[in-house]
Amino acid sequence: MQLNKLSFNVFNTIDKYNLINPNDTIIVGVSGGPDSVALLKVLYAINTNKRLHLHLIVAHLNHQLRGKDSEEDALFIQKLSEELHLPFILKNVDVHKIAIQTKCSIEEAARCERYKFFIESSRTYNASVVALGHTADDNAETILHRIIRGTGLSGLEGIPIKRQLTGDSSTQLIRPLLYTWRNEIIEYLKNEQADFRIDTSNYETKYLRNKIRHELIPLIENQYNPNFRNTLLQLSQILNINNKYLSSEAKKTLETVIIxxxxxxxxxxxxxxxxxxxxxxxFIFYEILMEMQIPLKEFSYAHYTKIIEETSKKGKGRQFQLPGKLHLWHEKGILYIRKTPLQKSFIPIPETIIQIPGITPIYPSGQLTAEISDVQNLSLDEYKRIKTKNEEILDLGRITLPISVRGRKDGDAISPLGTKGHKKLKDIFIDKKIPAQQRNAIPVVVMNDQPIWVIGVCIDNKVKVTPETKKILKLTFQKL
Known part of the structure; x- marks a missing residue:
């Protein structure tokens, strides 16, 4: 069987962007409309013609928004699946009820439920690909929609032809028809004498997306630029190239600023x-939000601007919250970003190897200076008289390098100088009446992950200076 013009063009798109591999299991999302029906038929024809041995599975989510029409959509797709001898997955969801419960629009609730369905289906059938029927028209409408709503450079890229289904998934979401115009699809279905369903809600202009499709774009094409949709797609392609470069630079820079x-x-x-x-x-903050799986649609230009402005300020620590339950704390040149509320007293001290000799930053509290000297150059009695609680000397010969500094951990214990046995840090803090809200801010020097100096509190017997000591390690902590 020879491929027709549309199928041949779509196959070239699949090949160019490496959307599909032989033997892939593919969940094909089919609503019953012309785009998704064309997608299914084209993939079926390509699979047969090119002998790709694809395992196509038809998936339909019944949103239950149009009563009998919704039921007939499902029956239509089931029949189409049977005609092609393909497996059929059907799920019924009351989207209207979910929209009320989640306090979001019908459109947003429907979109969320569709993607949940595709994720569930891909896991159930171990699918490597989910294919959807978005077209060039959809892409142009999406770009214009985002411009009207407000977007940044990334939003102007439009709909990606391929992306991960979820952040932690190897399953790819692909759109093989993304460079195909809707009039080409209608012509294809007409030539194939293929039936499809019409969702009358797609013509209701109470929805912004439909107003853009049926009113705004025709107006611009008729009165300003007959090639307007192509112009929008050209803009997205230019920005895609631009953003790839900026994203690459941001990822490299991010690695240099991460503590x-x-x-x-x-x-x-x-x-x-x-x-x-x-x-x-x-772009650095964009990459962070992506990695933390924060919903990007909730972030506006004002939010990005706020982060950048706050991180450039000096002075007292400031905490603020952003969409997606994102909490930020900025203090003394350190920015903490968390999904859970962050209190200053609970800011974790990341483990850092101590530079010996040298100066080691301890975020967020200060820095640690390490010096090595011969014991004969030190008067122990004089040192004990003038030393502060934030400096200590240790027997270098008893230390196994490297040593690190970090915050306390549950179960940490130490053998305090001059005592027998070990004692948990928690009990030492209680005995010394150190407030609970201050304990996580106390740096702990560790060797093999065991505390040897709780800065400002005590050192461990095993590293104490003795008459046999030959070289000493002096550690001095300076608060910022």
């Missing part, structure tokens, strides 16, 4: 960050 990263938090050196251009800072 610590975890699944739900980042600690950033804002001194280094603020030296970057504003556009690179913007």
């Amino acid at each position: 610590k990263r975890a699944e739900d938090s980042y600690i950033i050196n804002s001194h280094l960050l603020s030296k970057q251009s504003k556009i690179i800072q913007y």
Whole structure:
């Protein structure tokens, strides 16, 4: 069977962007409308013609928004699946009820439920690909929609032809028809004598997306630029190239300003960050939000601007909250970003290897200076008389390098100088009446992850200076 013009063009798109590989299991999202029906038929034809041995699975979510029409959509797609001898997945969801419960629009609730359905289906069938029927028209409408609503450079890229289905998934979401115009699809279906369903709600102009499609774009094409949709797509392609470069630069820069990263938090050196251009800072925060899986649609230009302005300020620590339950604390050149509320007293001290000799920053509290000297150059009695609580000397010969500094951990214990046995840090803090809200801010020097000096509190017996000591390690902590 020879491929027709549309199928041949779509195959070239698939090949160019490496959307599909032989033997892939593909969830094909089919609403019953012309775009998704064309997608299914084209993929079926390509699979047969090119002998790709694809496992196509038809998936339909019944939104239950149009009563009998919704039921007939599902029956139509089931019949189409049977005609093509393909598996069929159907899920019924009361989108109207969900929209009320989640206090969001019908459109947003429907979109969320569709993607939940595709994620569930891909996991159930171990699918490597989810294919959707977005077209060039959809892309142009999306770009214009975002301009009207307000967007940044990333939003102007439009709809991606391929992306991960979820941040932690190997399953790809693809759109093989993204460079195909809707009039080409209608002509294809007409030539194939293929039926499809019409969703009358797509013509209701009470929805902004429909007003853009049926009123605004025709107005601009008729009175200003007959090639307007192509102009929008050209804009998105230019910005895509631009943004790829900026994103690449931002990712490289991000690695130089990160102090610590975890699944739900980042600690950033804002001194280094603020030296970057504003556009690179913007893309750095965009990358962070992406990695933390914060809903980008909730972020406006004002939010990005607020982060950049706050991190450039000096003075007392400031805490503020952003959409997606994102909490930020900025203090003394350090920016803390977390998904959970962050109190200053609970700011974690990231583990850092101590430079010996040298100066080691301890975020967020200060820095640690390490010096090595011969014991004969030291008068122990004189040192004990003048030393402060934030400096200590240790027997270098009893230390296994490297040693690190970090915050306390549950279960940490030490053998305090002059005592027998070990004692938990928690009990030592209680005995010394150190307030609970201050304990996480106390740096702890560790060897093999065991505390040897709780700064300002006590050192461990095993590293104490003795008459046999030959070289000493002097550690001095300076608060910022």
